[in-house]
Each structure stands twice: as C-alpha cells, then as structure tokens.
Amino acid sequence: GAVVSQHPSWVICKSGTSVKIECRSLDFQATTMFWYRQFPKQSLMLMATSNEGSKATYEQGVEKDKFLINHASLTLSTLTVTSAHPEDSSFYICSASPPGQPQYFGPGTRLTVL
C-alpha cells in the first residue's frame, strides 16, 4: 500500500510553546490530507481536511487559530499546535489516499504538553 510518514513520532513541550507536526505522502501526490486526533482508548476524531494550495476545512468545534494547517505541496501537510496547553496532549494522526485507493495513515505523533 501507499506510504504516509509523520514527524515527529513523539514530542514533549512546555505549556505555551508551539509544536509543528509534518505529514508526508512518500510515494504518491495528495491534494487532500486529513488530520485526526485520538484520545486513549477512543476513536479517531477528524479535526480538519487539508487542501493543497487552499485553506483547510475545520470540523465544528476545532479552533482554526489554535491548530494551524498548511498544505504547501502535493506531498506535505503540517499541523501546528499554537500555544499548547496540557489539554492539547493527545495522539495526532494524518492520512491521505491515492486516487481510488483507501486512506493510508501516518504512524502518528504523541504530543505531551507539560
């Protein structure tokens, strides 16, 4: 299947700092990528749809000023958690799909905000 990478795999930061998470499609071009958030033992919650060359579409209840998404190229989308607080600690995972294929997920990023 297609390969999606994510970096970093885990990050610990202090409250008030910003953290950038990268999502890359390694063997295909992705005009659309998706960002999900997952709390322990829960399902994945869609945060936003990242569109190459245009603004991201955020799900209801997701603060777009806090979770900045930039889809600068056909293989890279970034999620920046601005002014992170402990309640932002979670598992963030991105996905993308080649046309006509299932969505493939990155390995995820565990964010811990102290």
Add this chain to the structure above:
Amino acid sequence: AQKITQTQPGMFVQEKEAVTLDCTYDTSDQSYGLFWYKQPSSGEMIFLIYQGSYDEQNATEGRYSLNFQKARKSANLVISASQLGDSAMYFCAMREGWATRQAGTALIFGKGTTLSVSS
C-alpha cells in the same frame, strides 16, 4: 445519529479460532465504501480490507473477510485462525462517495472494538 456503530467494546478469542467483529452503518448515499483498520498498541492505523457499496462479492484479504449485508447495512469483519498478533483495536469506517473515487472525503469511524487473543 451515529453513522458507524460498533457494539462490541471488547472481544476475546483463543488462538486459531475465528472471530467476527460487528459493524453497522447508516448512510443515504448509494455510493460508499466500508473499511476496516487495525490499531495495535503502537498506534499506527493499518488498513485491512474494504468493500465498495456496488461490489457484489464479499471482500477477502488473506485471513480477513468482510461479511457485507447491504440490506441490513452491516459490514462485519471476520478474522479466521486468530493469532496472538491480532490483539489490537479494530475500527470500522465509512467513506461516502467512495465508489466515485473521491479521495477528498474523510473517513467516518466507529468507536472501535478491542480484540484480545489468548494462547
């Protein structure tokens, strides 16, 4: 109303036995795709199998098969000959518009089922 319902929070099975994980869905679209993903404790989401709404045959992929009953709106995952490595959380998901190959549509996930395989 939930679009994807997984009613089994946890399932237990012994090695080499078969297990069925339930999934029902709700959509008014005629075109959709149903997916199963496995999430081990490492957190990665592993794609297992999919079924398109227009597919007449049930999907199979190695030890995984999808029991698709369109009229009942169910898409159960059957794992044959369970292995210890199958212990993980399993998610059923749907993408509406799949059959039209719309890559820009997000997946809707169920709450998941934790499968535990014992020796």
